[in-house]
Amino acid sequence: MGEGVFEPRIVVFACNWCSYAGIDLAGTSRIKYPHNVRIVKVMCSGRVNPEMVLKALADGADGVLITGCHPGDCHYISGNYKTMRRYFLLRKLLKQLGLEERVRLEWISASEGERWARVATDFVEHIRRLGPLKLKEVMSSE
């Protein structure tokens, strides 16, 4: 990073049944989107603890995207509802910490390869406009 245009580093949590499949679909359909996203697979978005999100930001990610099945579609009945509630609360916390723009929750179904590409592109551009986070550097500098 640093050189020329700022290339954000984005960590994405994707649930195995909907979002990961949707992201795969974008691949099989060769729908292009920015390379900046790095996908972490979990069985259900309900497995994602906010601690993991903060860890990503603290360790150098410029943004974090949590993805899961659309409400009502969760493979595990209600996992995505828990994710949703954690996200709302986390977002409020991040607002106080001046970071709420850095984290987003999106529902991506197994068939929404195109939507995934849109979401990814949009988020990458969004973060690009916000600029590098450099959380550790900023928060430990004197």
Next chain:
Amino acid sequence: MSDVRIGVYICHCGKNIAGVIDPAKVAEFASKLPNVVVARDYMYMCSSPGQALIEEDIKKYNLNRVIVAACSPRMHEPTFQAVLRKAGLNPWLLQMVNIREHDTWVHEDTPDKAEEKAKELVAAAVARATHLYEITTEKAPVVKSALVVGGGIAGIRAALDLANAGIKVYLVEKRQSIGGKMAQLDKTFPTLDCSKCILTPLMVDVARHPNIEIYAYSEVVDVSGSAGDFKVKIKLKPTYVDWSKCTGCGVCVEKCPGRAPSEFNEGLGIRKAIYFEFAQAVPRRPVIDPNYCLWFTKGICRVCSKVCPVGAIDYEQKERYVELNVGAIVVAIGYEIYDMTKMVEYGYGKFKNVITGLQLERLSDADGPTKGRIVRLSDGKEPKTIAIVLCAGSRDEKHVKYCCRFGCAAALKHVYYIKHSVPDAKVLVLYTDVRAFGKGFEEFYQKVRSWDDVYFIRGRPAEIFEDKDGSLIFDVYDSNTGQLINVKADLVVLESAVVPPKDWEPLRRLLKVSCDPGGFALELHPKLRPFETTADGIFLAGTIQGPKDIPDTVAHAAAAAAAAIGFLLKGYVESVPYLATVNEDLCSGCSLCASVCPYDAITIEEKEGRRVAKVNVIKCKGCGACAATCPSGAMQQHYFTDTQILSEVSTLAGGAK
């Protein structure tokens, strides 16, 4: 993690990966990562030499972790797990890295960035793999019976195949009779043989088969349990006829004075208030339609109960429920035609003489409402000019994006119906493309095209208007000749688009099956596993997976049945490896994990005077919600522990250092 020894394998996948990035470079990078003992790249890792390569290395370098960077784990994880098993390693010491779907296939414009990404993904996998450990799964027995939902041609074929393999089959049909759409067709293309003549014998076979139990006029209302052991709740709608007594003699139907529009005839013509869907209905057991029955509406009549020789009529009958226990479920609920009133510009529903292809089938059918005569619905006159509109709603941004896959052939067949019934009729076929892809279709197309007074116009009607005499006027631009043609037609037939049935969405949610953009069931793999779903033990037969004509539907159904048979006869299902697991020493029994478990798989139990969480491995499905909720980290999920995920996250976040 004492002495972690990792082997990393980068697949070229022919040019799919190697065409964009240099696998050798990625391997070279990987070889320098901590704990990596060996790193190689190879043309096709999934090929047998590729697998052998890994197997040998495991032995040679006594590896205890294996990383394969190739396609999506959803594709080949099982393949490579088998390799580990073969080499005597626990399969859950494997870590896949998706550098095809998630990288080379989508970032070919930025190859060096794609390569950088591949390296980072591998680095993260190495970090994660370091924390992997052996996981043992359990085998649970499967119930050797199957549920087939939907009694159309797909359901019928699947049920017969399963039953012939000695599997107990429950066939659930929401209507009074099985047979589905195929029963409504007059003839079938391209051979033009009578639809019922080939369908009804199969329906009888189903009824007679010792291994098949039909639940007609019934619906699936609840599904619980899991692959190999589903509990299914079936609702038997009240028929007001005690089918166990009924002999199917049909006197009640004969004598019934009540009249209702006939669903089977697509609203054309009428049926009795107590009725069979059609003459050859299976089961031959009538139902009373309370919306039209004089007893239910006016409190008079009761003729049916008077004439019934066995006293089977039961106006008091309530809906009943049965619980079934099955190992596999085959979904064969078929399709529905797109609501043509949504295409206001074609005036369906507004103008009497605009009808659907399926309605034309009923008009053409000898035992249909007009005894096979094709007429204008407005005045019963014989139509002289008929326009057939293809892709009505299909391949249309505003309505249904996909192709219905049988409209073209059906239209050709409909031209035949018309020329057969009104030889001097002028037929205009308004098409976008004529897709005659099936066996014998092209020949059929050529034949129909050669007939007199059959005109093929490449274009769709602009907007259809009704003239004072009920005939229809519209403009159509023929892109072949560049002419704007003004048409005045007596009858317009819409070859309507195809959509999933309305009752699919609720069923889909019960079954936890994903759907495609069109709303149809999503197959496990579009090419290799088109009749399976992401939900184990649930299979797809026929058009619910996507539009199909009859031959394809039957082939698909047979394939689904075969897959289901294989699944059931294997005899066991493996428990999920991703189970929740408690570190009792750390657990304080705060019961938050139990609070969030969607399967009530966690209980809090007394142990040496302390409260600790306990996981029921049979109930646990491995979502990990408990692990994400546990405030102390005592609750973990196999293969997705905090340490495993966090190490991956932090490597990806920091980039490959």
Next chain:
Amino acid sequence: MSKFLLFLGCTIPTKQYAYEVSVRNVLPRLGIELVDFPEAGCCGFPLKGISKKGWVYMSARILSLAAKRGLPVLALCNGCDTSLRKVKDILKHDEVLRDEVAELLGREGVKLNFNVDVYHTIEVLHDFVGVEKIKSLVVRPLKGIKIASYPGCHMLRPTDIPRPEPSGEPKKFDMVLSALGAEVGYYPDKGGCCGATMLPYSPKHAFRLTASKIRNMKDFGFQATTTSCPYCMEMLDSKQEAIRTEVGDDTLSIPVFYITQLVGLAIGLKPRELGLNLNLSPVEEVLEKLGVSLYE
């Protein structure tokens, strides 16, 4: 009493005064309060094809100003109505454009806010006032007059955003007309385009398009027609003479009213209070049937 910002757009105050006159006199009598909205400019719709950003900016400006006033917008013109609703939809989805427009508006100290409701004349009449209330106010029923409702294409299209006539047919129009006691009915191409958009570059074709509409209306026995769009009015009413000459058919003559003018007549307003003297088509034919003089 529902309150609306009266958004006139640019056609009405420049050449279709009758619409404004009738609206200002009729709606308040139906319990609708109209608030002037002078700070609003052109909706930008004509720019659509030339500069998307320019168009979106202009509509976004009107939406933002309305949001500032905290009132829903009543757009009299089909074009304005469509423009504002489409732009709301665009801004909802296009984050990049949203930022650009916000910046442009920021220059004049306007804060981008498109969270405001937009309604069209026919919705105010049908959804807010309601046919029952209109019925109850009718003192001069339009008995025995068969009136062709001609909503104008944008009442029905594009269908990807909420339309005043969501059914794809001018049902609300006909219900209001029936409430006034008029006869309504079907005729071909009821929802078609009047041709106004073609007027600048191909008057010939524009006229023919309108001609076909009038012909259909007459063929199906209509004695008058009504619209809610200043552009359609322009074509059907103001250009009627020109159309007759263009297609060389003198029978193509029909009285044309704004829907608000008809409501006004039925609830007993004087023709002048409805600007009927400004209509160029033979509205007298209808007035006679009602026993009203244009100049009373």
Next chain:
Amino acid sequence: MSDKVKVALYWCASCGGCEEAFVDLAEDLIRLTEKVEVVFWPVAIDMKKSDVEALPDGSIDVSFINGGIRLSEHEEMVKLLRRKSKVVVAFGSCAHLGGIPGLANLYSKDEILKYVYLEAPTVVNPEGVIPKEVVEVNGQEVELPKVLRLAKTLDQVIDVDYYIPGCAPPPDVIKRALDTLLSGQLPPKGSVLGAGSRSLCDECELNKTKPEKISLKDLKRVHQVRLDLSKCYLAQGVLCLGPVTRGGCGTLCIKGGMPCTGCSGPLDNVKDYGARALSYLASILDYDDELQAEKVIEEYVVDPVGWFYRYSLPKSLVRGRYQGSGGEVRG
């Protein structure tokens, strides 16, 4: 004399409660003095920095340092003590996790000075004087300690051997910690002394009363509800941080009718106390409707940071309000 263990006690950004905590040891303090010799304790004994500097490096056996790090002076002193001591113990929440003063990390240094010296309702400061680092007093330049940009934990400045949790650490915890230290066989570096290895629920009597499934329709704050002191507070809809907080304190607050606010901090393998707390609270809210859930959270959880990071903001993964490029852009 020389066989006694030499200890030093020092306070940084501290309320003094931790010093009190030592006094609270009561008669145990007397028994303690038989074993230890206090070589430095500004609160109790008049000693200066120079006295410490005079000591040979590593000559202090144990230094107990409480309070957060907020001034350059604190950094200077703890570095000095580190050099002089064999073992350094972070004593109390502030030194351990950043503590209450750590919440100031939600504001920039200037915002803080501005508020404290100009805006606070109790301030009378007509000239609007704000302390400067260098001031001139009759021709002489006097230097004041620099206020750091962010409050820090002790281990963010120097290497720390052990931690004693609590705000302030209860006597029992201190006693157990001292016993371990004086016992001779020291636990692995970085251990938290005197406290439990499980979360507070483990030792909480009300844990038995907890239903198997907790699901909250609405959350209440202590002052809004009459708590049934015989039942789990969390189950009653009041945020109790017991589940995520290290036990050992003997549930003093809970026995006193107040839910746990988390002064003992997280368990060993937890990376971020607040995130864990947030996660379980959100998980047990009984709302599946997006709008409702958002509404309830918006309405009820007024100050998430204050709730979940009351004692541990500087120790958290984010450490405070992000002042960089991201935070302010767009609302």
